[in-house]
Amino acid sequence: MRGQSRKESLSDSRDLDGSYDQLTDSVEDEFELSTVCHRPEGLEQLQEQTKFTRKELQVLYRGFKNECPSGIVNEENFKQIYSQFFPQGDSSTYATFLFNAFDTNHDGSVSFEDFVAGLSVILRGTTDDRLNWAFNLYDLNKDGCITKEEMLDIMKSIYDMMGKYTYPALREEAPREHVESFFQKMDRNKDGVVTIEEFIESCQKDENIMRSMQLFDNVI
């Protein structure tokens, strides 16, 4: 699979046929513009970059391409795919956060390399790597520390995924209380923000978190 790493091979029908008829609407033109096609780097390169085996990469790519035939995922698509796993709740906010975490170069789209890179960290990385990744997810503005507002957004998005019909019923203050308890645990110097060192240190001290990190070993 030796393809060139072309970010875009755009087929612009407007230039090609030159008969741009303004009467017959621009909807079709939008379709033409959006058929970009992205091909990922070769298998060998991906094998070097990630910790997956060749077969695992093949399986991952097949699944990826099935849902995103154009080779990249944009935010809408991403949200839609993720929402299929949570039919009851509203997972769009959390999906946005995930998207931002995967989209490491912040160009608005997640390519297969980004996708596989993220997965490699989560599924094949060390515990520290995973914690790092989680911190990156929480740090919405990527400034190196998690504020209470950021944490509250994250918490609300997680609770949103549960949906309305839960037992016991969702209380308004539940996310805020949860954030408080989180900060109490994580914020060592009580300065109102959680830095990466505080985060990793606190997590390593917590049995539950460490054990739950082991769950990711067998996902694929």
Next chain:
Amino acid sequence: MAAGVAAWLPFARAAAIGWMPVANCPMPLAPADKNKRQDELIVLNVSGRRFQTWRTTLERYPDTLLGSTEKEFFFNEDTKEYFFDRDPEVFRCVLNFYRTGKLHYPRYECISAYDDELAFYGILPEIIGDCCYEEYKDRKRENAERLMDDNDSENNQESMPSLSFRQTMWRAFENPHTSTLALVFYYVTGFFIAVSVITNVVETVPCGTVPGSKELPCGERYSVAFFCLDTACVMIFTVEYLLRLFAAPSRYRFIRSVMSIIDVVAIMPYYIGLVMTNNEDVSGAFVTLRVFRVFRIFKFSRHSQGLRILGYTLKSCASELGFLLFSLTMAIIIFATVMFYAEKGSSASKFTSIPASFWYTIVTMTTLGYGDMVPKTIAGKIFGSICSLSGVLVIALPVPVIVSNFSRIYHQNQRADKRRAQKKARLARIRVAKTGSSNAYLHSKRNGLLNEALELLGTPEEENMGKTTSLIESQHHHLLHCLEKTTGLSYLVDDPLLSVRTSTIKNHEFIDEQMFEQNCMESSMQNYPSTRSPSLSSHPGLTTTCCSRRSKKTTHLPNSNLPATRLRSMQELSTIHIQGSEQPSLTTSRSSLNLKADDGLRPNCKTSQITTAIISIPTPPALTPEERLIENGTLGPLALHPPNFLSGI
């Protein structure tokens, strides 16, 4: 969860990393992947066409055939592939469903074939994607209508044994072809409707003058005759209406139905007239009531399907008709106003008011153009021409819709009739096939028996006689035979055609026709020995009709409901029995024959010069209406015609 995203499940699970640090309690254990196989390709061989896919693709839908362990039943060890003996075209759609999560319905495929395939693979048709769902539903609805039609006509043809008198009458009214009486009634009422309508028309024709007065219409000249005719017709209609009312399953619904209202309106004027003749004041009103007599012509709609369709069409096109009326009204008002004001100036104009102009507008728009009202001014002429042009357009627009509706409903009816006719032919074919198969069974049974007997006799056998039976057939026959043995009953064939069929199997002619008749005569004199089946001998009718073989009388055995054709064959068989008593050597072998036959038949292919064998069942006579024939060791002299049945052991 759509299976298309099942491949993204690892991602979703990985994304859960965001919850771990904020969780306050430990996470549950993950399910272990016990047999962590590498994903492998599966080969699916469908009628020779090989499809290949990943195992995990199929496992996305574990509650279907391909996704569960059910497919192991179809695994072929030799070729290491899964073999399905099904349609490869539909399988393509099924496999695409696994791949993409969307089930499509190909338009060229027959709906019931498609449904069958889906049912086989365990896929619910409700998950057909939106793109194809409408088409699928339409086709399914058509098919269901067709099935319902079939069922309806089937139910109509079944003879329901316990129909009350009222129900019979209602059926006779609704469907005149059910019995002769219904048909007679149908034609009589039709005739009287015609008579009534014609008298109404002829009544008003001027009939020549009576000297001394002006020309009279026929109605007044021969008023007595017309009155009698009218009375007769009304009598018939009244009786008919009352009978229908009595027979109707739901009287309230019947009274509200359109046809009954027409009936009532058709006969009411007469009765009102009878009541009111005394009062001179209202006789004027009475005369107008007579106009309602014309409604009798609508009674013809019961007799004509086309009329009913027309009425139904108009009803179903009510909205188009309404639109037509509305747009016409709008146009009429507009043009009438314009014409009125245009013609106001001219002298002696006929357009005296706007309502008066309505008449002109209608006549012009429908392109009638009587010419009694004509515009004289130039403006009036201009607007008049615009009016006539637009009239054509406005009227022409809704008409095609109505026409196409009518045509669709009419063709639906035609198709229903065609299907009914086709169904009859199809049922006849099925019946023939069924009797053919049971014949085959009986033939083979006979042949098996005869082979046994022939071996006893030591008669040289001719090879290659008769039809060869396949393994499947022979196994099927064995099965039927086991059933016969289990129940102690035997199969009979119910086809009158068979009794006259001279078999394709060639026979030795052990006796010729005359001898046969002689034996027939003799048999009537003899007693039947060994009445192990007393039922037969207790039927005196049998012996007397024995010799009526040539004459095809329809006689009936007292306790049986068989047609006489079978009776005839019975006679043949019974005579054979007689014949057999002349061969004592065989009777000794009777018991041995019994024994042999008890062992079970060998449905062999060899046969059949000998086409008759009679074995009786030692069953109590209470088991009639099965025939029990007296057992016989008659293998020597045999009939020419193959018997149509024989009783099993």
